[in-house]
Amino acid sequence: MVIAVLASLSALGYALTKTDDMGFYPTGAAATFWGIAYWTAAILTVCSAILGIIFLIKDAIAVRARYLIILGITIVAFIVSYFIASDKDIAQSVFEKAGADYSSSKIVGAGLYTVYILFAGVIVSVVYAEIAKRLK
Numbered sequence: 118m119v120i121a122v123l124a125s126l127s128a129l130g131y132a133l134t135k136t137d138d139m140g141f142y143p144t145g146a147a148a149t150f151w152g153i154a155y156w157t158a159a160i161l162t163v164c165s166a167i168l169g170i171i172f173l174i175k176d177a178i179a180v181r182a183r184y185l186i187i188l189g190i191t192i193v194a195f196i197v198s199y200f201i202a203s204d205k206d207i208a209q210s211v212f213e214k215a216g217a218d219y220s221s222s223k224i225v226g227a228g229l230y231t232v233y234i235l236f237a238g239v240i241v242s243v244v245y246a247e248i249a250k251r252l253k
Contacts (some may be wrong), residue, residue: 120157120160121157124153124154124158124161127151127154127157128150128154130150130154131151131154134147135151194231194234194238195231197230198226198231198234199224199227201227202223202224202227202229204222204223205222
């Protein structure tokens with residue numbers, strides 16, 4: 118949890134210290150905040166993956182099947198999002214400003230749509246759980 122707070126505060130520090138004239142590569146304090154945020158987020162991602170794999174191996178078959186179903190739903194959501202996304206979802210000026218290749222626009226759009234779909238699924242499941250709990 119401390120690493121997550123550090124990553125969040127570093128990202129906030131980066132946002133507050135980065136100026137538009139820096140371009141894609143930050144300098145000074147912004148570069149320090151970016152580095153801390155980047156590496157703490159990377160550490161959190163690796164730790165989450167490792168813990169997920171440990172729980173997949175450690176838990177019973179029924180629980181693993183549930184995780185595999187969630188993984189399958191996530192993959193299906195990305196595939197659907199990829200077909201929904203167009204090459205024009207994100208303005209070309211955003212890619213030029215970041216120094217990125219515009220050909221990845223469809224994948225970026227698909228990633229955004231995937232997040233939206235999964236977030237909507239979380240909201241629906243929370244509402245369902247609350248309603249089911251009150252009906253019992």
